[in-house]
Amino acid sequence: MVLVLALGDLHVPHRAADLPPKFKSMLVPGKIQHVICTGNLCVKEVHDYLKTVCPDLHIALGEYDEETRYPETKTLTIGQFKLGVGHGHQVIPWGDLDSLAMLQRQLDVDILVTGHTHQFTAYKHEAGVVINPGSATGSYSSINYDVNPSFVLMDIDGLRVVVYVYELIDGEVKVDKIDFKKTTASST
Amino acid sequence: MDNPLSQNPDSMWGRFFKNAELERMLDQDLTRLYPEPGSYFQKPGCQGILRRVLLLWCLRHPEYGYRQGMHELLAPLLYVLHVDVERLSEVRKLYEDHFIDEFDSFSFHENDSTYKFDFKKFSDSAKDGNGLGKGSVKFSSLGELDPRIQTVVLLSDAYGAEGELGIVISKKFMEHDAYSMFDALMSGAGGAIAMAEFFSPSPFGNSHFGFPPVIEASAALYHLLSIVDSSLHGHLAELGVEPQYFALRWLRVLFGREFSLDDLLIIWDKIFSYDNTKVNKPADNVSNSTFAALSSHRGAFISAFAVSIILHLRSQVLATENATACLQRLLNFPDDIDLVKLLVKAKSLQALAIDANNSTSPMIYPGFYYRSKSVSTRGHSLSLDLTSPRTPPNVVPDSYWEEKWRDLHKEEEHEEGVIGKLHKSRKGWSERVRLRLSRTESDQSSSKVGKIQKDQKSPVRKTLLKDLASQLRSDEDTEKTVYDGDIGHQDPVEVNGQEITDKNFGSMSEPRYLSGNAESEENSSNFSDSPSPISGSNGRQNDSGKSSIASNLSINENDPGPCGTTPECSTLPISDSPDELSLKCAQNDNSLGKSTMGMKERKFLSGKFQWLWKFGRNASEGTSEKIGACEDAKACIGGSVQNIVVGSLTADGCDSSSRISEETVEQNLMGSFRNLGQSMLQNIQVIEAVFQLDRGHTGPLENSSKNGFVGQGQFTALAALEELRKISNLLSEM
Numbered sequence: 066m067v068l069v070l071a072l073g074d075l076h077v078p079h080r081a082a083d084l085p086p087k088f089k090s091m092l093v094p095g096k097i098q099h100v101i102c103t104g105n106l107c108v109k110e111v112h113d114y115l116k117t118v119c120p121d122l123h124i125a126l127g128e129y130d131e132e133t134r135y136p137e138t139k140t141l142t143i144g145q146f147k148l149g150v151g152h153g154h155q156v157i158p159w160g161d162l163d164s165l166a167m168l169q170r171q172l173d174v175d176i177l178v179t180g181h182t183h184q185f186t187a188y189k190h191e192a193g194v195v196i197n198p199g200s201a202t203g204s205y206s207s208i209n210y211d212v213n214p215s216f217v218l219m220d221i222d223g224l225r226v227v228v229y230v231y232e233l234i235d236g237e238v239k240v241d242k243i244d245f246k247k248t249t250a251s252s253t
Numbered sequence: 254m255d256n257p258l259s260q261n262p263d264s265m266w267g268r269f270f271k272n273a274e275l276e277r278m279l280d281q282d283l284t285r286l287y288p289e290p291g292s293y294f295q296k297p298g299c300q301g302i303l304r305r306v307l308l309l310w311c312l313r314h315p316e317y318g319y320r321q322g323m324h325e326l327l328a329p330l331l332y333v334l335h336v337d338v339e340r341l342s343e344v345r346k347l348y349e350d351h352f353i354d355e356f357d358s359f360s361f362h363e364n365d366s367t368y369k370f371d372f373k374k375f376s377d378s379a380k381d382g383n384g385l386g387k388g389s390v391k392f393s394s395l396g397e398l399d400p401r402i403q404t405v406v407l408l409s410d411a412y413g414a415e416g417e418l419g420i421v422i423s424k425k426f427m428e429h430d431a432y433s434m435f436d437a438l439m440s441g442a443g444g445a446i447a448m449a450e451f452f453s454p455s456p457f458g459n460s461h462f463g464f465p466p467v468i469e470a471s472a473a474l475y476h477l478l479s480i481v482d483s484s485l486h487g488h489l490a491e492l493g494v495e496p497q498y499f500a501l502r503w504l505r506v507l508f509g510r511e512f513s514l515d516d517l518l519i520i521w522d523k524i525f526s527y528d529n530t531k532v533n534k535p536a537d538n539v540s541n542s543t544f545a546a547l548s549s550h551r552g553a554f555i556s557a558f559a560v561s562i563i564l565h566l567r568s569q570v571l572a573t574e575n576a577t578a579c580l581q582r583l584l585n586f587p588d589d590i591d592l593v594k595l596l597v598k599a600k601s602l603q604a605l606a607i608d609a610n611n612s613t614s615p616m617i618y619p620g621f622y623y624r625s626k627s628v629s630t631r632g633h634s635l636s637l638d639l640t641s642p643r644t645p646p647n648v649v650p651d652s653y654w655e656e657k658w659r660d661l662h663k664e665e666e667h668e669e670g671v672i673g674k675l676h677k678s679r680k681g682w683s684e685r686v687r688l689r690l691s692r693t694e695s696d697q698s699s700s701k702v703g704k705i706q707k708d709q710k711s712p713v714r715k716t717l718l719k720d721l722a723s724q725l726r727s728d729e730d731t732e733k734t735v736y737d738g739d740i741g742h743q744d745p746v747e748v749n750g751q752e753i754t755d756k757n758f759g760s761m762s763e764p765r766y767l768s769g770n771a772e773s774e775e776n777s778s779n780f781s782d783s784p785s786p787i788s789g790s791n792g793r794q795n796d797s798g799k800s801s802i803a804s805n806l807s808i809n810e811n812d813p814g815p816c817g818t819t820p821e822c823s824t825l826p827i828s829d830s831p832d833e834l835s836l837k838c839a840q841n842d843n844s845l846g847k848s849t850m851g852m853k854e855r856k857f858l859s860g861k862f863q864w865l866w867k868f869g870r871n872a873s874e875g876t877s878e879k880i881g882a883c884e885d886a887k888a889c890i891g892g893s894v895q896n897i898v899v900g901s902l903t904a905d906g907c908d909s910s911s912r913i914s915e916e917t918v919e920q921n922l923m924g925s926f927r928n929l930g931q932s933m934l935q936n937i938q939v940i941e942a943v944f945q946l947d948r949g950h951t952g953p954l955e956n957s958s959k960n961g962f963v964g965q966g967q968f969t970a971l972a973a974l975e976e977l978r979k980i981s982n983l984l985s986e987m
Contacts, residue, residue: 091260229258241254
């Protein structure tokens with residue numbers, strides 16, 4: 066029952082002022098154990114806010130981030146799963162599944178989280194999962210014209226991960242759920 | 254869609270988080286339970302059991318949730334089970350042969366291959382005839398064993414009279430037993446006291462007062478205290494110490510925090526030995542007067558025990574001057590408590606509690622424990638006095654009784670135009686006491702204090718006079734069935750209209766008396782500042798002495814119901830010594846049905862009154878103009894000497910006028926001497942406690958000369974105290 070929050074591409078303050086209030090009301094401290102951020106926060110205030118949601122924070126470097134000391138990619142292990150984070154602007158074509166799968170194999174992770182496209186996607190690919198949490202603020206994107214604020218919450222429980230995706234569509238929060246099971250135990 | 258961030262509390266995830274919170278609190282509490290290293294409760298096995306039992310109970314009773322304190326109720330239960338199981342295994346090791354699992358001396362296990370009892374090897378050894386195993390003691394038959402061992406053996410007999418349920422102690426089922434016991438304790442098993450209620454913040458279903466049950470129970474406690482020892486109750490109420498400040502901890506954990514584990518087990522034995530079923534009044538189920546907490550024997554005992562604890566700390570509590578110090582005393586127990594004495598006292602108070610609960614009717618409105626009213630019922634000779642009738646200064650009279658009280662006082666004010674300044678005497682008294690107490694510790698600003706003392710003096714004198722006057726009044730009207738409710742103007746409201754008129758009567762008689770004694774007052778007013786605090790403290794010490802006498806008397810002599818308990822009830826804050834003792838005598842009088850004693854009484858009273866004045870004046874003459882603690886002490890000493898003298902006189906008077914047999918006279922005399930000695934001791938304790946406070950405060954005095962003086966005064970006072978001690982020892986030995 067480990068809850069992991071994945072979000073990114075907030076672009077605060079350049080393209081958006083803040084998270085939508087409905088999202089903020091849901092993200093109360095104490096419930097979530099880890100936060101994974103794909104990048105492009107961009108300012109320190111957002112970093113601090115995310116720290117209040119959960120102290121265990123992992124951020125990858127996006128191209129507009131003002132704090133340049135974040136790593137380009139990061140891997141961590143939660144429960145039975147290995148997770149990898151990257152921003153995704155380095156992987157071209159942007160948002161392409163095969164290229165992202167390359168990155169996944171490179172990092173040797175079960176779950177890869179990237180962003181940059183401001184579009185939520187979740188693929189099951191080669192015994193692994195590639196997730197794009199979209200933009201948490203719904204900020205403008207040059208490659209995507211219809212952006213809804215969205216983020217992802219993963220519930221890691223043993224060999225099973227349940228992915229809840231929260232999207233703000235027409236002012237209402239819509240929740241969707243996707244189940245993934247790890248077929249083989251990880252060999253460390 | 255059910256998702257982890259869902260804000261719906263009933264969602265699966267919502268409940269998950271709530272339960273996680275519960276578990277977290279539970280774990281936190283468990284780590285703090287008896288944390289001494291090596292304690293049984295910190296062992297992982299025990300912690301595991303506690304955790305499971307508590308978690309399961311809380312999940313099954315979501316309306317209560319988990320509250321801190323529940324684990325402390327469960328812990329001793331588990332401890333007892335554990336000890337029993339250990340004892341069982343010890344006994345089993347020693348007396349193996351008797352733990353045979355044979356049904357009609359036919360052992361099953363040979364035929365039943367699935368039979369897996371441990372008894373197997375024991376019955377083997379038994380079958381071997383005289384085989385001795387591991388140095389066990391051999392007895393030929395069960396009957397030769399120590400009866401306690403016998404019980405242990407029989408309790409484990411699976412084929413005894415109760416069949417399989419006959420096994421009372423079993424290691425396998427320790428957890429189950431603990432859960433059942435805990436559940437029974439918390440839900441009250443259908444009785445009156447359900448511990449779980451004490452943890453709930455909302456008013457319980459059939460609570461008559463609309464207060465949370467623990468507040469109600471604390472109020473019941475105070476109610477009982479007010480019956481037993483109204484001066485102490487008054488003192489506590491005056492300091493603003495609401496009962497739930499300390500009673501919450503006592504009640505929620507059933508005194509688990511106040512005593513060591515072994516003592517606690519003794520107390521709990523006593524508590525649980527009482528039946529928990531409600532003791533209903535026959536025809537009055539909708540009465541809204543009874544306290545739920547007192548409506549069962551067990552509940553009454555719990556309250557009575559709490560009151561006996563308070564009484565044990567009496568002298569320390571009376572010496573404190575603010576609420577925090579008082580609470581400190583109440584919440585930090587000395588380690589050397591004589592448990593047996595406390596329990597015995599509690600038992601005696603318990604009957605009182607049940608009676609009180611059954612007989613009193615209304616005392617209900619918010620803040621009722623400040624003004625607990627009582628009804629003197631006609632047929633019931635047990636009447637409860639009005640206690641602690643101290644109204645806060647700026648209360649808005651919004652109820653019928655309040656207005657009545659105010660009317661009453663307005664009348665009295667009108668009557669006593671003689672004395673210039675009159676504050677509501679009750680409030681004035683409390684102010685006076687406060688001033689007196691604060692005076693002992695504050696810097697000696699003589700002018701300010703002097704003025705206050707001046708004011709204090711006259712009202713005190715006046716009230717003393719009034720008391721006496723009304724007492725004489727009441728003696729005249731002996732046809733009253735509720736005479737003891739009529740103790741002068743101090744009682745705010747009597748429910749009976751007749752009593753109100755009586756009081757008016759009484760207050761009207763006062764001017765007469767006052768004018769008679771006006772000159773004496775003037776004379777005394779010309780004395781130095783000291784008399785007033787002396788008499789104030791005098792009255793107070795007297796009062797505490799008397800009330801303790803009264804309470805001691807009631808417990809020691811075991812007077813049947815009304816007689817014995819009424820002196821306690823009729824204790825008033827400033828009732829003069831003659832009043833109370835005469836009251837007691839008058840009681841004996843009534844109980845014996847002699848109405849002619851009234852005349853003798855009055856003569857005696859007036860005689861005693863003179864005596865009191867004389868002593869009071871002597872005391873005031875003896876002291877000079879200094880102000881300080883020593884004066885108080887001396888005055889108190891003077892006062893308590895008076896106490897004794899007057900008391901002995903009264904005892905004599907009472908005994909002589911009541912025509913009982915000689916031995917009982919002797920007994921009464923001895924008893925009263927003993928009690929006087931005890932009361933003296935109590936007084937001394939209070940004085941000493943005040944001294945300790947003073948010493949702490951006279952330290953930072955700048956005025957060195959004053960310092961030196963006060964030191965010397967204290968010295969003489971201490972010497973006098975020693976003398977008193979000796980006297981009291983003598984008295985108590987008689």
